[in-house]
Amino acid sequence: MSGIAKIKSRTVVLATTDIDTDQIIAARFLTTTSRDGLGAHLFNDLRYRSDGALNESFPLNVPSAEGCEILVAGNNFGCGSSREHAPWALLDYGFKAVISTEIADIFRSNALKNGLLPVLVDKPLHARLLNEPGLELTIDLADTSLTLPDGTRVSFEIDGFARHCLLEGIDQLGFLQQHSEAIRTFEERRSWTP
Amino acid sequence: MQTMLDKIWDEHVVVPETAETPAILYIDLHIIHEVTTPQAFSKLRELGLPVRRPDLTLATMDHSTPTTPVRTFKDLAVISKGALNQIRQMERNCGDFNIELLGFDSEYRGIVHVMGPELGATQPGKTIVCGDSHSSTHGAFGALAFGIGTTEVGHVLATQCLLQRKPRTLSVEINGQLPPGVSAKDIILALIGKIGVQGGTGHVIEYRGNTIRSLDMEQRMTICNMSIEGGARAGMIAPDDTTFNYLHGRQRVPTGHAWDSAVLRWRSLHTDDNAKFDMSVSLDASSLQPMVTFGTNPGMVIGINDPVPASDDPSFKKALDYMQVTPGRPMTENDVDVVFIGSCTNGRLSDLQEAASLLEGRKVAAGVRMLVVPGSQQVKNQAEALGLDRIFKDAGAEWREAGCSMCIGMNGDIALPGQLSVSTSNRNFEGRQGIGARTVLASPATAAASAVRGKVADPRSLAREQRQ
Numbered sequence: 001m002s003g004i005a006k007i008k009s010r011t012v013v014l015a016t017t018d019i020d021t022d023q024i025i026a027a028r029f030l031t032t033t034s035r036d037g038l039g040a041h042l043f044n045d046l047r048y049r050s051d052g053a054l055n056e057s058f059p060l061n062v063p064s065a066e067g068c069e070i071l072v073a074g075n076n077f078g079c080g081s082s083r084e085h086a087p088w089a090l091l092d093y094g095f096k097a098v099i100s101t102e103i104a105d106i107f108r109s110n111a112l113k114n115g116l117l118p119v120l121v122d123k124p125l126h127a128r129l130l131n132e133p134g135l136e137l138t139i140d141l142a143d144t145s146l147t148l149p150d151g152t153r154v155s156f157e158i159d160g161f162a163r164h165c166l167l168e169g170i171d172q173l174g175f176l177q178q179h180s181e182a183i184r185t186f187e188e189r190r191s192w193t194p
Numbered sequence: 195m196q197t198m199l200d201k202i203w204d205e206h207v208v209v210p211e212t213a214e215t216p217a218i219l220y221i222d223l224h225i226i227h228e229v230t231t232p233q234a235f236s237k238l239r240e241l242g243l244p245v246r247r248p249d250l251t252l253a254t255m256d257h258s259t260p261t262t263p264v265r266t267f268k269d270l271a272v273i274s275k276g277a278l279n280q281i282r283q284m285e286r287n288c289g290d291f292n293i294e295l296l297g298f299d300s301e302y303r304g305i306v307h308v309m310g311p312e313l314g315a316t317q318p319g320k321t322i323v324c325g326d327s328h329s330s331t332h333g334a335f336g337a338l339a340f341g342i343g344t345t346e347v348g349h350v351l352a353t354q355c356l357l358q359r360k361p362r363t364l365s366v367e368i369n370g371q372l373p374p375g376v377s378a379k380d381i382i383l384a385l386i387g388k389i390g391v392q393g394g395t396g397h398v399i400e401y402r403g404n405t406i407r408s409l410d411m412e413q414r415m416t417i418c419n420m421s422i423e424g425g426a427r428a429g430m431i432a433p434d435d436t437t438f439n440y441l442h443g444r445q446r447v448p449t450g451h452a453w454d455s456a457v458l459r460w461r462s463l464h465t466d467d468n469a470k471f472d473m474s475v476s477l478d479a480s481s482l483q484p485m486v487t488f489g490t491n492p493g494m495v496i497g498i499n500d501p502v503p504a505s506d507d508p509s510f511k512k513a514l515d516y517m518q519v520t521p522g523r524p525m526t527e528n529d530v531d532v533v534f535i536g537s538c539t540n541g542r543l544s545d546l547q548e549a550a551s552l553l554e555g556r557k558v559a560a561g562v563r564m565l566v567v568p569g570s571q572q573v574k575n576q577a578e579a580l581g582l583d584r585i586f587k588d589a590g591a592e593w594r595e596a597g598c599s600m601c602i603g604m605n606g607d608i609a610l611p612g613q614l615s616v617s618t619s620n621r622n623f624e625g626r627q628g629i630g631a632r633t634v635l636a637s638p639a640t641a642a643a644s645a646v647r648g649k650v651a652d653p654r655s656l657a658r659e660q661r662q
Contacts, residue, residue, distance in 0.1 A: 017509040018391055018491050022623040027604040031258050031276035033232035033283050035344075045625050050611060074509060076392040079425065079491070080623060082327040083230065084343035102392050105427045106327055110343035161215050161357070172345075173237075176353045179209055179218055183246075183355055186208040186220055192459065194222030194250060194320055 004115050004166055005141050007096045009069035012059050013133040019073055020080035021107065025089040038085055039092030064134055069096040072129045076100070078107025078118075087111040097139050099146075101126045112162035113172060119146060119156045141167060195469040197363050198432055199398050202338045202463065206321045208355055216357045222320040223250055224350045225306045226293070228284040229257040229604070230325030234348035235287040245291040247354045252315055253288045253295040255281055256305045258605050261567050261594035270298065273606040291351075302445075304570020304596045307331035307538035311415065312572050314444025318433035318460040323350060328538045328620065329428075330421040334414035335441070336433035336463050338398070341422065364397040364426060365471035368405040370480030375654035377548065378413035379540060379618065379637035381405070382420040383485035385477055387495040394426025397473065400465060401431050405479040411440040412542045419539045420620050423492040432464035484653055486525045487622045487635040489513035494622075498640065498652045499524050516624055517632050518612075525634065525650045531613035533564040533645040534627070536594075537601035540618035540638050541569025543576050549618075549642035550582045552656050553589040559648030564591035565607065567599040591645070603627045616644040 029041040042060075049055050059065060071090070077100040078086060087110050090098065097117035108118045119139060121129070129135060138147040141163060147153045165172055196204075203219070211217035224247075231253075238245070245251060258277040260270055272278040288295035296302045302313060306324050310316040310332060318336035323329060325347045332339035342356065349356055366385060386393075399421050406414065414431050421429030438457050441447050448456045483497040490513040496502065504521035505511070514521065519528065535541075535549050546568065558564045566586045568574035574596055577583055583593045600607040601619035603626065609615040611630030618641050622633035636644070639653035646656060 015508070016512060017507075018493075020491065020621070020623045022621065022626050026625055026629075027602045030229050030604060031274055031280055033236070033276075033280060035233050045629055050630060076395075076425075079391055080327065080422075080621060082325055082329075082341035082343055084233075084325075084345060102395060104392070104425065105395055106341055106343060106422075110345065113343065113345040159359070160213070164214070172357055173241075173349055173352060176218065176349055176355055176357065179355075180353065182208050182218070183220070183353060190205075190220075192456075194317075 004096060004117065007069055007117070007139040008136070009096070010064070010134045010136050011070045011072045011099070011129060012065045012068045013072045013130055014059055015074050015130045017074035018076045018079055021078060021083050021086045022080055024078070024086040025083065030083060030085055035088045037092065038089035039094070042089040042093045059133065067094070069094060070099060070137055070139065071095050071097070072099045074100065074130070076102045076104060079104040082106045082110070084110045084114070087114045087116045091116050099129060112159060112166070115166055117141065117158065119158065121146065121154065121156060125154060195466045197465045197469045197471065198336060198400055198430060198463055199338065199361070199363050200469070202319055202321065203360055205319070211359060216359045218355050219321060219358045221250070221323050221350050221354055221356060223252065223310070223315055223322040225310055225322070225324040226251060226253045226347065227257055227306050227324070227326065228255045228280040230344050231287065231347055232280060232283050233344050234351055235291070237348045238291070238351060243352045245293060245351045248292045248294070250354060251293045251351070252310065253284065253293050254303050254306060254309055255284055255297055256596070257598045257602060259597045260605050261597045261599045261607060263593070263595060277605065301571050301575070304572065305538045305541060305598055307415070307419065308541060308569035308573065311335065311411070312444070312570060314441050314447040317441065317447065317456070318437060319463050323356065327422045328419050330426070331415050331419040331538055333421070333428050333430035334411060334418040335437055336430060336460065338428060338430065340428040361427065362397045362472040364394055364399045365474040366399050366401050367474065367476040368401060368403040368479050369476070370405055370478045372405060372479045373482065375639060375657055376482050376484055377637045377639060378409055378416040380482055380485045381477070381479060382417045383487070383492065383495045383635060384482050386420065386424045386492045387485070388477065389424050389475055391423060391491045391493040392425040394421065394424040397426050399424070399426045399429040400471070401429060406431055407434065410544065411436060412544045415542070416539055420492065423620055433460045484637060484640045486640060486650060487633070488517060488519050488525055490516055490622055490624050492620065492622060492635060495635070496525070498526065498650070526652065528614055528650050530562055530616050530644050530648055530650060532609045532615040533558070533562060533641050534567070534600040534615055534617040534619060535565070535638055535641055536567030536569060536599055537619040538569060538598070539620045541567060541573065543573050545618065545638040546573065546577050546582050549638040550585045552639060552642040552653060553591070553646065554585050556589055556646050558590040558645045562645055562648055564589070564645045565594060565600055566591050567594040567607070568596045570596045600627050616641045616650060
C-alpha cells in the first residue's frame with residue numbers, strides 16, 4: 001500500500017453517472033484465477049470500438065490522460081456487481097483514487113481493501129472537477145484532505161478504520177485473526193448453531 | 195424496540211463496533227462459486243491457512259458454466275481455457291479444503307441464490323454471504339444476506355467473520371392487491387424506478403406491508419434479489435408461515451423438536467411495533483402495471499404502455515442512444531431479437547410456469563431467439579416433470595441446463611451487438627448481455643408475451659386472447 005498516503009496527480013474525468021462494474025470490467029474478462037493484468041481490459045468497450053480500434057475520443061485515451069492517477073467520475077460510481085476485479089482493474093491500470101459524489105457500497109468496500117481511495121466530495125466541488133479535466137490535485141490520506149491547484153483545501157469522508165489500515169499497513173485479515181479467541185468463544189456460547 | 199436487522203445483527207456480533215473499528219460479525223452460511231473465489235483460495239494457500247468452517251461453506255459452479263444441453267456433464271463445452279481453469283480450480287480448492295461442492299455430478303447444482311433456499315440451507319435469522327451482489331435474495335427468508343468481494347471471501351473462509359459497520363435501515367411498505375398480469379418483478383422494478391439506483395445505498399431494506407405478506411417465497415426472493423439494484427446491499431422480509439411452510443421438510447432444515455424450537459425462534463425475528471427506521475418509502479401495489487426498462491440501468495423503468503421519458507441530462511441521453519429508443523414512444527414499438535427467461539431473479543419454477551402459461555399452444559415469433567434457463571437442476575427436473583420443457587420446445591424456445599447464462603453472459607450465452615433482449619434478469623447495463631446488446635428487463639410474463647409478439651409486449655393482452 002506504499003505511495004497511498006499522498007497522491008499528487010492530474011485528473012481524468014468520466015462524467016457519466018451510474019458507471020457500473022460491467023462497464024469498468026466486463027464479465028467476459030472475469031474468467032481468470034489471478035488478480036493481475038486486468039488493467040488491459042479496464043473500460044474495454046468504451047476504450048475500444050467494436051472493430052478493436054482505439055476510441056480516441058474516450059477520456060482515458062486522450063494523450064494528456066497518460067499517467068493520471070485520479071479518476072473523477074459521475075455520481076454513483078461502481079454500482080452493480082460485487083466483482084473485486086473492478087478495483088483490481090483500476091489499480092492495475094494506474095489509478096489510485098476515484099472521486100465522486102456517491103460511490104456504491106460494495107465497490108467502495110472492495111476499493112478500500114485494495115488501496116484504491118474512494119473519495120466523496122460535495123456537489124459544487126464535484127461540478128468543478130467535472131468541468132476542469134486535468135486539474136492537478138493532491139489527496140492526503142493522513143489528514144483526509146484534497147487540495148486544488150489554487151490552494152483550495154477540503155476534507156473528505158472516508159472510513160476511518162480502512163484509512164488507519166492503509167496508512168499503517170495493517171492487513172485486515174491479520175486483524176480478524178487476532179480475534180480468533182473471541183470468535184471461538186462466540187461459537188461456543190451462542191444459543192443455537194447454524 | 196428493535197428492527198429485524200437489529201435483532202439479527204446483535205445476535206452475530208463477535209466484537210462490537212467502536213468509533214475506531216468496525217464490528218466483527220459472525221457468518222452462518224458462506225456460499226461460494228467459481229468466479230469470485232480463486233484469488234481468495236490462493237491467499238489462504240499463500241498464508242498456509244485452513245478454511246475455518248468448511249461445514250458452514252457451500253460451493254457450486256454457475257457463472258462461467260455452459261448451459262448447452264448435454265447427455266453427460268463430461269461433454270461440457272466450456273467457453274474458454276480460462277473458464278475451464280476456473281471450474282477445475284474450484285474442484286481442486288473444494289477438495290483440498292474439505293468444502294462440499296455441488297458440482298456437475300450433483301442434482302442440486304444451481305445458481306447460488308436458487309440452490310441455497312432450495313436445499314433449506316437458507317434460513318431465517320442467519321447471516322449469509324456470497325461473492326455475488328445478488329446474495330440479497332436470501333433476505334426473503336428473514337436472513338441478513340449480502341454480497342461481498344473476493345478479499346472478504348478470504349476473510350470468511352479463514353475466520354468465518356467479516357469486519358462490518360452496521361448499515362442504516364430503509365422501510366419499504368408495499369400495500370394493496372396486485373392487479374392481474376402484474377408480478378413481483380414489476381413491484382421491484384417500480385420501486386427501483388421510484389427510489390433510483392442509489393436510493394438504498396448504505397441501507398438494508400426491509401420489505402413490509404400486506405402485499406409482501408401475500409407473496410409466496412419465490413416472489414419474495416425476486417424482490418429481495420434486486421435490492422442491490424436500488425443500491426441496498428441487503429433486503430429482507432420478516433419470516434412467517436409462508437416461510438416456514440416453504441422450508442419444512444427441506445434437506446437442510448432441522449427436524450422434530452429442533453424444527454419446533456427453530457420456528458419459535460424465527461417467529462421472534464420480526465421488527466417490533468414502533469421500531470424506528472432511518473428512512474421510509476411506500477408503494478401502492480394496486481396501481482402497478484407490467485414494468486419494462488428503457489435505459490441502461492434498472493432505475494430507468496416505465497409501465498409497459500407508458501411513453502419513454504425525455505431529459506436533457508447527458509447520461510440519460512447517452513443511455514437512450516445506446517438503447518435506440520425514442521422519447522415519447524412506448525417500448526411496445528420495439529422489435530425483439532432475443533428473449534431470456536432465467537437467472538437468480540426469475541429462474542425458479544413459478545417463473546417458468548408464468549412464462550409457460552402464456553406460451554402454451556403458441557409459437558415464438560419468427561426471427562426471435564428464446565432461451566429458457568432453469569435456475570437449478572432441481573428447477574429443471576421439476577419443470578420437466580410438469581411438461582414445461584415440452585411447452586417451451588414446442589413453442590420454439592431453447593431449453594437449457596441450469597446456470598447464470600445470459601444474465602451475465604460470461605459462459606458464451608450472449609445477445610449480439612445491437613440486438614434487443616427482453617430479459618427476466620436483473621441488470622440492463624451496457625454490454626451486460628453481450629457487447630452492444632440492448633437489454634429490456636421485464637417479468638417472465640412480459641418476456642413470454644414479447645417472444646410471441648416479436649415486439650416488447652403487454653402480457654395482459656395475450657392473457658385476454660387466451661380467455662376469449
